[in-house]
Amino acid sequence: MKRTLLLTFSALMWLGVQAAAETTGDKDYQAGRWDPIHFKPAIEQATDEQCLECHREVLDKQVREQSLAGVKAAEALAWYQTVGTYQGDQETFHRRHLVTEYATQVMDLKCNTCHQGNDPRDEAGMSHAEGDPTLNHYRKHVDPNLCLKCHGQFPYQIMAVPGPWPEFGHVFQDNCLLCHVTFRTNRHQVNYLKPEAIEALGKQDADTCYGCHGGRSWYRISYPYARHPWPGMAEAVPDWAKGRPAQSEARFLVGIKQPQAPKQGDKP
Numbered sequence: 001m002k003r004t005l006l007l008t009f010s011a012l013m014w015l016g017v018q019a020a021a022e023t024t025g026d027k028d029y030q031a032g033r034w035d036p037i038h039f040k041p042a043i044e045q046a047t048d049e050q051c052l053e054c055h056r057e058v059l060d061k062q063v064r065e066q067s068l069a070g071v072k073a074a075e076a077l078a079w080y081q082t083v084g085t086y087q088g089d090q091e092t093f094h095r096r097h098l099v100t101e102y103a104t105q106v107m108d109l110k111c112n113t114c115h116q117g118n119d120p121r122d123e124a125g126m127s128h129a130e131g132d133p134t135l136n137h138y139r140k141h142v143d144p145n146l147c148l149k150c151h152g153q154f155p156y157q158i159m160a161v162p163g164p165w166p167e168f169g170h171v172f173q174d175n176c177l178l179c180h181v182t183f184r185t186n187r188h189q190v191n192y193l194k195p196e197a198i199e200a201l202g203k204q205d206a207d208t209c210y211g212c213h214g215g216r217s218w219y220r221i222s223y224p225y226a227r228h229p230w231p232g233m234a235e236a237v238p239d240w241a242k243g244r245p246a247q248s249e250a251r252f253l254v255g256i257k258q259p260q261a262p263k264q265g266d267k268p
Contacts, residue, residue: 033120043117044251048098051111058094083215084207106198106208113192114142148223154214155222158240165210176209177202186228190252 036042037050052059066072078090091100097109118141154165160179162168172178180187188195201208207215214222226245227237247253 039117039119043112043115046112048111051115055111058092059099061092061094063090063092080216083211085201085205085211106194106201107192108194109192114146116143144219145223148219148221149225150212151216151218152214152222153217153220154210158238165206165214169206169210174206176206180209182232184227184230186230189228189256190248191255192252 032054037046063073065074067076073090076090080086080096081090085102087102088100097103097107103109156163156165156168162171188198198208224244226248227233227241228247
């Protein structure tokens with residue numbers, strides 16, 4: 001009896017929402033939730049305009065003027081502001097990655113760069129006492145490996161740097177390109193970055209490089225980047241690089257003209 005009443009109530013609620021949607025001309029929530037754009041292959045071709053049509057709030061939200069504890073944002077330094085390349089006031093997560101001045105200068109992130117679809121059937125909301133505790137394995141909305149690409153630790157152990165860059169950068173004249181003008185010169189050739197701008201800014205300020213490669217780290221590990229061949233690259237693969245791919249994921253190479261692989265005997 002109780003179950004019948006619950007189902008009846010749920011059906012009436014759904015009909016009410018459906019009627020309201022038809023009256024206003026808007027798509028109801030459930031229809032939107034299961035729209036093909038949230039699934040592959042449609043999500044792979046989705047434009048930012050299509051995503052923001054429903055999710056505009058991610059860019060409209062603003063940082064609180066002060067925290068609930070009373071700390072004023074204007075008087076506090078956020079963790080992502082500790083690297084010199086960050087300019088301006090504190091910003092929200094999505095705005096920092098999509099629309100701030102520095103983001104548009106060095107990155108070309110799209111909504112579907114990070115969001116590759118989310119099947120509601122993989123979710124298990126535990127927002128009430130009768131939630132099913134066995135449904136606790138979800139697909140993550142964003143693959144953490146993607147975050148690691150820009151927020152991993154600075155791997156000084158494999159870069160011939162004696163310690164963390166803030167402590168030993170002066171040994172290299174605070175210039176990443178002192179070494180990388182020769183080593184690993186095929187960099188940033190992916191469609192979510194602006195390689196020319198990054199390289200130009202890296203020549204001016206090492207914080208451009210360190211900002212992503214350790215300076216804004218979220219994780220205790222570094223990301224095992226693909227080792228795109230570069231002129232003068234040694235044939236022998238060091239132990240720490242064994243097993244790494246020779247190019248980035250295919251979806252990040254769309255629209256990117258890759259440099260020719262070096263020929264045998266090429267010099268830097």
